[in-house]
Amino acid sequence: MKLACCSVALFVAVHSFAAEAWWPQFRGPNCSGVSETAHPPTTFGPGTNQLWKVAAPGGMSSPAVWGGRIFLTAFEAGKLEVHCYARKDGRQLWKRAVPAEKLEEFHSTEGSPAASSCATDGQRVVSYFGSFGLVCHDFAGKELWRHPLPLAETAGGFGTGSSPTLAGGLVLLNRDMLKSCSLLAVDLKTGKRAWEAARPDVRQSYGSAIVWKHGGADEVVMSGSLKLKAYDLKSGHERWSLAGMPSFTCTTPVVGDGLLFFAGWAPGKGDSPMPTFEQTAASFDKNKDGAITPDEVKGTPLESFFRAQDLNGDGKITAEDVEGMKAMMSKGENLLVAVRPGGKGDLSASNVAWKQTRGLPYVPSPLYYQGRVYVVKDGGMVSCYDAKSGAPVYQKERLNALGNYYASPVAADGRVIVASLDGKVTVFAAGGDAPKILHQVDFKERIAATPALVENQVYLRTPTALYAFGR
Numbered sequence: 001m002k003l004a005c006c007s008v009a010l011f012v013a014v015h016s017f018a019a020e021a022w023w024p025q026f027r028g029p030n031c032s033g034v035s036e037t038a039h040p041p042t043t044f045g046p047g048t049n050q051l052w053k054v055a056a057p058g059g060m061s062s063p064a065v066w067g068g069r070i071f072l073t074a075f076e077a078g079k080l081e082v083h084c085y086a087r088k089d090g091r092q093l094w095k096r097a098v099p100a101e102k103l104e105e106f107h108s109t110e111g112s113p114a115a116s117s118c119a120t121d122g123q124r125v126v127s128y129f130g131s132f133g134l135v136c137h138d139f140a141g142k143e144l145w146r147h148p149l150p151l152a153e154t155a156g157g158f159g160t161g162s163s164p165t166l167a168g169g170l171v172l173l174n175r176d177m178l179k180s181c182s183l184l185a186v187d188l189k190t191g192k193r194a195w196e197a198a199r200p201d202v203r204q205s206y207g208s209a210i211v212w213k214h215g216g217a218d219e220v221v222m223s224g225s226l227k228l229k230a231y232d233l234k235s236g237h238e239r240w241s242l243a244g245m246p247s248f249t250c251t252t253p254v255v256g257d258g259l260l261f262f263a264g265w266a267p268g269k270g271d272s273p274m275p276t277f278e279q280t281a282a283s284f285d286k287n288k289d290g291a292i293t294p295d296e297v298k299g300t301p302l303e304s305f306f307r308a309q310d311l312n313g314d315g316k317i318t319a320e321d322v323e324g325m326k327a328m329m330s331k332g333e334n335l336l337v338a339v340r341p342g343g344k345g346d347l348s349a350s351n352v353a354w355k356q357t358r359g360l361p362y363v364p365s366p367l368y369y370q371g372r373v374y375v376v377k378d379g380g381m382v383s384c385y386d387a388k389s390g391a392p393v394y395q396k397e398r399l400n401a402l403g404n405y406y407a408s409p410v411a412a413d414g415r416v417i418v419a420s421l422d423g424k425v426t427v428f429a430a431g432g433d434a435p436k437i438l439h440q441v442d443f444k445e446r447i448a449a450t451p452a453l454v455e456n457q458v459y460l461r462t463p464t465a466l467y468a469f470g471r
Helices: 002-020 277-284 303-309 319-330
Strands: 050-055 064-066 069-076 079-086 092-098 124-129 133-138 143-148 165-167 170-174 182-187 193-198 210-214 217-224 227-232 238-243 254-256 259-264 335-339 352-356 367-369 372-377 381-386 392-398 410-412 415-419 424-429 436-442 452-454 457-461 465-470
Touching: 064 452, 069 124, 079 124, 165 210, 182 217, 210 254, 217 259, 254 367, 259 372, 277 319, 303 319, 335 372, 367 410, 410 452
Parallel strands: none
Antiparallel strands: 050 465, 064 069, 069 079, 079 092, 124 133, 133 143, 165 170, 170 182, 182 193, 210 217, 217 227, 227 238, 254 259, 259 335, 335 352, 367 372, 372 381, 381 392, 410 415, 415 424, 424 436, 452 457, 457 465
């Protein structure tokens, strides 16, 4: 009897270990940012609980992990690549070039043609590049299939940012672009298109799709400009749509406590009104001809965002562009919203459990963890809300780490980890009436990629390196 019990215990232990050794896509399981089994160190950073550090090529994608392997997309020497590393020591196991006839336009500092994270089911690794489409490899680096797509064209030439999600034997991909927005599903085994849902009433978005399971339904939920939408996982048929979202979105929804949570913010409303053309022209219209041209902004912060401001694409910024941008921005609403399950068609206020409008994130996705929803705002401010009621626990509490935030918060073992774009990582305790800071470290280089939490390790990518930290 004891032997049988020991055998069962060993079986459970071995399979529990195997089950927890994965962070399969952007933000891990269902893009949640949460590991229920990981126990990473509280204190870590360069030289502290550092297991290894290896040079990593350019790219802004986050690590995906399964078993003994880590996967990244990369942009190296003008080539798009998929890289595989050993978890044990960071040794590169293989890299594969991805052919692209032409690179998509991308922002020189804030974007990358390798911004999308890989997704894996333990046998296959799926990678997406806006310059190519989808490609799938096995764990040895053998290409299994490819699904080429038209070159991605994004607003202002910023570049793509959404990552593929795996669910129900499908690869789900956000293809919201400057034109012809859609949600694409391809068969994970064959790479053939399963379905594609057109999204004519939304514009460019950068979040990823998630799956919301409730009441026997499997819904694919994805944000977009002005609307949050859900689709049937098997058919791609639109199930519901919720209006009143930001004018464009960078974040990915999360689920918990029987609700779905979305948080998003876009400039131009509330505490961030757009400047008038006259205000902008006072600084940049040097010849006072009523138009701002590329040569007039050369060497200024506006240079790299010129195309995004040139709304009609005529090569100059005028009052017409500014007014058009303001009109577009005015249609959106910045908010954190909790959606009840079971809705169909155009959702009404009765389908919304609660809303909040303070402390909203621009790029980082919200985090549901242990009955609370956390959001991180640029400037290093974190807010926490009760997941069921929406009641504020605390709002806009400073983390003593200023700057913008691109990486999304992640959580495990009662702690939340956030990283600022300028390289400051903060670990604070989940729960409580205020964020209790447990550890802060400065990596002294940008961090745009979201950390991965697997077993007792933290995997973190900077523009030059891939780190592993653990006890």
